[in-house]
């Protein structure tokens with residue numbers, strides 16, 4: 472054990488590689504990713520925004536029960552998927568539908584739970600995407616377990632474990648970091664600090680100098696990154712993934728971003744934040760910034776952008792078609808897949824529900 476924590480400290484300012492004006496800023500520790508990665512990223516950002524907006528519209532049409540949008544956080548979503556390989560796992564939250572789709576999950580399947588079905592809609596093993604977790608931070612210890620198991624088996628897997636700023640106040644977050652560090656598990660903890668946990672602003676959430684500092688007590692190095700700069704996210708997350716894959720252990724990355732819309736459709740954000748705060752973040756939009764940069768360097772033009780928009784439109788049409796059908800969730804399924812061998816209490820509860828359903832059926 473050494474008392475030196477210096478190497479665990481995040482940079483004083485979040486890493487930025489492309490500024491709000493689209494100009495490269497330069498960073499001593501990180502290079503701007505390849506042009507092809509950036510162009511691929513812009514296409515993914517455009518699709519991500521379209522998916523967010525489509526899902527939001529489907530809530531208004533009653534086709535989705537709820538949608539926690541990542542509008543404004545698309546660079547985090549795209550980067551989280553883009554830095555992973557087919558060997559890796561993603562552990563998303565309810566806000567990370569776009570990251571799951573970036574891994575290859577069909578968006579209609581990814582939205583199944585939010586439509587109101589009893590299951591997550593996809594087979595987690597197909598694309599190595601865990602079911603998106605609604606209880607805050609509960610997915611993080613699971614992510615560590617998967618990473619540790621892969622390491623014991625000698626597999627090259629890295630696990631990207633996502634959570635929000637509010638999630639970092641949960642006990643599971645701290646336990647996961649501690650386990651990951653002690654076990655040297657190949658996990659990248661990726662916190663999207665979007666300034667709010669529903670109506671609770673960051674200043675009421677933590678007294679830490681930054682969320683990335685929270686790793687220090689566990690021996691997990693932290694880093695801070697501009698969460699609206701795709702280039703910086705790809706560089707910082709990519710380096711953390713490489714480090715974890717090479718046996719360097721876990722890392723905690725905090726992305727500074729902003730939730731542009733309400734927490735979900737059930738929330739009225741005007742009750743706790745001002746319009747001018749939101750307007751200031753519009754200026755920092757991740758898509759405008761990268762597009763400006765790539766246009767100025769002659770790496771994308773109107774024709775290519777029209778192609779990206781058309782691809783995004785196709786995906787939106789697929790989502791509309793796929794979510795048009797009503798689902799008929801079977802309440803009895805609530806009790807399946809909880810334990811391999813159901814407990815007596817669960818059996819009793821299942822029988823009560825079955826009885827209730829029978830009586831309801833008889834009344835119809």
Ligand SMILES: Cc1ncc(C[n+]2csc(CCOP(=O)(O)OP(=O)(O)O)c2C)c(N)n1
Nearest residue numbers: 566605606607635636637638665667668669
């Ligand atoms: C264990 C637990 N406690 C409380 C909640 C209720 N809840 C749902 S979302 C949320 C705020 C989470 O904020 P944050 O982690 O910052 O993520 P964001 O929604 O901003 O992406 C809370 C308290 C929950 N889902 N799980």
